Amino acid sequence: MQTPIIQFGTSRFLQAHALAYFQTGTPLGDAPAVTVVQSTSDPTRRSRLDALSAQGGYPVHVRGLENGQPVDREERVGVVRRGLGYDGDYAELERIFVQEARWIISNTADRGFDPQPADDLPSPDPAQSYPAKLFYLMRARHLAGGGPLVVLPTELVPGNGDKLRARVRDMAVAQGFDPAFLDAHIWANSLVDRIVSEEIRPAGAVAEPYGLWAIEAQPGLVLPVIHPAIQIVPDLEPVQRLKLHILNLGHSTLIDLWLRAGQQETYVREAISGPLRKALLDIMETEVLPGFALCGMGDQARDYLAVTLERLDNPFLDHRLSDIAQNHASKVDHRITAFLAWAGLSPDQAPKLHAISQSAKDIAP
Template identity: 55%
Template sequence: MKTPVLQFGTSRFLQAHADLFFAEAETPLAVTVVQSSGDASRAKRLAALAAPEGYPVRIRGLEEGRVIDEERRVISVKRTLSTATDWEEVTRVFIEEAEIVISNTGDAGYAPQPEDGAPAFTQAMSFPAKLCHLLAARFAAGAEPLIVMPMELVPENGRVLRARVLEIAAANAASPALTDWIGQQVIWASSLVDRIVSEPLEPAGAVAEPYALWAIEAAPGLSAPCVHPCVQLVPDLEEIERLKLHILNLGHTSLVDMWQRRGAEAGAVVRDFIAIPEVRAELDAIFAEEVIPGFAAAGRGAQAEAYLATTLERFANPFLDHRISDIAQNHAQKVARRITAFVDWAAANGGPAGMPRLAAITARSGQ
């Protein structure tokens, strides 16, 4: 079976997100999954992903007030490979079968490596360097350009990956024809993904919340990879990014500040913490008196209120043990990006002056 989707990454997020959507799509899509890290300890997972009976994804949480607790089977993965041991076959699939390339390799996968300038493939290369070699092979074979759709949590991820691949191509003295083909004819799609995938299942599968989103920024020649309720083609990702950053993420960081002021209990989880009346009252006041008015000033009040309702339901998920200590990592940097940046953005749009609660969080974080 030919697989039009070539996926780099084996994470439990992809298992419960894109791979599940491809299986449930109006027209299901077949996937080849490629492990780009070469981690031999994950060989069992790699084999299980392509089992004929599929693998399970358990959806557990709240949706419009209803408790959801169900299992779905993912049968979209038809083949699994590793760049460490199957590079020749990875290259063949990339040239002969792939129409869409997706990736979720994490920050480590994007990090430049000394081997990125090598004239031939080596496993020690970063993911963008491996992708550059695969694109060069496809171009040399005379195959059509394809769509590259990264899913890493990097703002404008398509543009970032394109720039890095072109940088590597230039360092390797790529021909002007190849550089033009990579930069102008390959479609580089930026996307934003969201779903809390709380734990893995062994040997493959995951537990995930009901909420899921795959928003893809529209571009010439680009269509959504599949028809599925959670997959959206949008004119501009900024609107969705801002809702996520300044409601869901801002809410999490605000809870960290409250948690620290209340003694930073080691085992506290979001679900139980927001059930404390004083905590919920403070969180509600932050949203009602500062965040929603800030969005309203920019003409996005109704969208923000709808997104907030979904966010609070996600926070209350009875099956999800989302530890506040995990959210608290890199707290000062998160305050700057999620809270201070919101206050500045809201002020620029004529939002409420002061925002004393958010200002106090910023001050306590040392920003």
Template identity: 55%
Template structure:
């Protein structure tokens, strides 16, 4: 049997990727094939790694609300055709990287970018961070004379493409590789992107439960192309607008709910969907209407904000999602600063009256 050709190389085996990018690749026109790489070397996840590429694929269950209508369906994801581990399959990974790969995606969590003592070693090793492993693979591709490729990180890091590229170049220039390698990598496209989908639980040994809403927004730049044709994949001129919507509507709403929940007695075990049918939910709707939407309107973004709010309310009311408000309440002060105080700074003192938002920030700081 011939080896499957996989133009997509994915670092990370998370349930988020299983219900996000891997699902999109399976649904794309035309469908795309993926090799999944486990970069952690965690032997405990061997069963998941094998199940990702099982014949017939793995399940993703979509459960939630879409325009107020309940959605519950199971999809099969068969885009993953091969799995490898950086701990045991480096020669095969390097050969694949040089011969087949056109797009690299990653979701290795924020910790995956953290520098490691082995990062500047002259040869690749399992103790390296993800950027260092990627640097060695890119160097191998350069020496093989292969054509340029595109790198598309999905980690929730602001300007993730710029950050990853800078770290890879720092490693290449610090470990004694020829300057021509770094010069070649500097010319590659590293895309900035923002991803969004609540993936609420894993299915074993592979698969996940996810909400209907999904987004993969990619910032347009020279040499950057969409990885596939899918409704959830959007090329945008600037990520700032989407970042503002997510931060100051969805995330702001979560933080405001925490404040209302605390003021009403902080009932243990309360779920977001339950609060949306309680006085806290009514207070949030009033806050959106009186202070948040007018703030976006002042910036000329009312239509976008209202459309995003409608989708957000479906997400907050998802009857299948047990999202505990106590989990959202962690690091409340920092979240209030980033989600609410930053919104007030953005709209400025000449904007609409925002007494409730100011009060929430003051209580969080107290």
């Protein structure tokens, strides 16, 4: 049993994103086969790990709107051939990494790249950060004469491939190992997007129909499948701007409207189907889209806004407004204030967005 794809992380997001796309995509060669690695020592997740590789696969329940039509279907994902725990199965993991791997996938949360005290240890340890774990496995592969890998981090970190490579290089230097061998690998920057609203136990997830895995092109980049949601793009910057300054900005603008209106609704789908919709659309049409047009992205922004509104209208999605409202001031700074600066919009050109930005500054701690 060969598994050329190794995935670090068992999150419901990866279950309904990368693994689901490997299942439904068109293979470029052999059918995808995956080893999933539980990189933490959490014993409560062992049942999930076992269920991911169970015969018959696990369910992904896709619910929402697609091209204006309701979608409510189940997909079975059966590409996972093994589940390993980093702490209990390290010898087998190293063997697979050295002998079988071609692609490395990861989603280790927003802080997964952060250094940990255990990174200073001279050998692999479950308490180490993901870059430290990856260094020891890559070193073993290098010493065994293994070829280059395609490394595909999906963590929501700008320039995630570059940052992961830099952290692994830091580990190599700290351990007295020449980091030059890391340059043979492909370290891909990517951006992922799909709302995965619920888990299904012991494995599986509920997700919206929309999904995106945008990967920045570079020489030597080869993927295991072709899939409509997987896009190879020359530059991630436009994709990041669309997501940050339409979808995410729209969420934070909706929260501002919701807070000022008295917080009557519980879910996004309720707010977007009520009186707040007109106010949100007015801001998007009169301030956000013109800002994108000034930056040469008017048509892209209008198309992306249409898709975003369909996602917000999802009648099945219990997306709590109170969850989006957490850290509201910080989100406004990254989503709205940064948009105004990027597009060069003055208070006269975008009065409502400037008012939201100033209001968030006033309430920030």
